[in-house]
Amino acid sequence: MREVTSLAAAARVRAGKGTARKTRLDGRVPGVIYGDKKTPELISVESRELMKELHKGSFFSRLFDLDLGGRSERVLARDVQLDPVSDRPIHVDFQRVGKDSRIRVFVPVVFTDHEASPGLKLGGVLNVVRHEVEFYVNPELIPENISLSLAGMEITHSIHISAFNLPDSLKPVIQDRDFTVATIAPPSKAEEEKPKAEAAAAAAPAAGGKAAPAAAAGGKAAPAAAAAKPAAKPAGKK
Structure with missing residues (x-):
């Protein structure tokens, strides 16, 4: 079983865009708790604490105990809305879970x-x-x-x-x-061809290393020999 994470929360009295904006300016994220056949409840959580829990991973499959000033609500996170520019949370939804619920x-x-x-x-x-x-x-x-x-x-x-x-x-x-x-x-x-390419690359230097002595000993360096011959005399001169 997963460990239950405690998260401090505070009740909100009013809803609305203006109230939510003020909540965010105070460094908190507005949210709501619903489910378990109870009335939905407006809350807020500290922004830095929520970010910390989001970065831990598996946020939506972890149990939380929301501490609402001495009263605890066991919940699962169900939705987090993020700011499209800053990628910071601007709203969070939690679902109450009863002990016998599924x-x-x-x-x-x-x-x-x-x-x-x-x-x-x-x-x-x-x-x-x-x-x-x-x-x-x-x-x-x-x-x-x-x-x-x-x-x-x-x-x-x-x-x-x-x-x-x-x-x-x-x-x-x-x-x-x-x-x-x-x-x-x-x-x-690509992965199958990789060993073949590596083998070919390894064989190339070995083959090149053997060619140099052969050219020196075999006398087949025709271009070099040709370069050593004196230039032909111009026609008509002796």
Whole structure:
């Protein structure tokens, strides 16, 4: 299960563009909490703290405890609006999650034992089709990731969701097919040609090094010999 992150928040009394603008000028990001069959609530969070959590990654699949002056709300981040120029957050939405609720959330996919894959050793490429997979899960049981070992996998091997040993708490949102998560693709033509080009480049200096002594010893340096002959006398002179 993921750790729950505490994040300080403050209640906002009024909505509206003017109030939201003032909130941002004060170094805070306006937001809202909704869900769990309760009335939506206007809040704000400190801009620097929100940026710090965004940069940690997996922001939308981590649980937060919003501290609202002594009252705590357990939530998931559902949306962050960014300024198109500065790329800083200007609004954030959180969804309340109850202990017995079941939510949809994306969970990162991790692959291990790359060095133990014969396909990758031969130059194959791990082509990840889904870096995250969406699941139904109890919010208290959201895992850090789902992982799979690549040991023994050959080129052209397809990795489907059924290959993962998923806990009973995780149910894929896609249920009508055993969807592909990744494949081990053959090396590209450029990669295949690279060893040949390197071998040819290595052989070229060796071949050139042998030619020089042969020319010196074999007497086939015709251009040099020709240059050594005296120039022909002009016609009519003795």
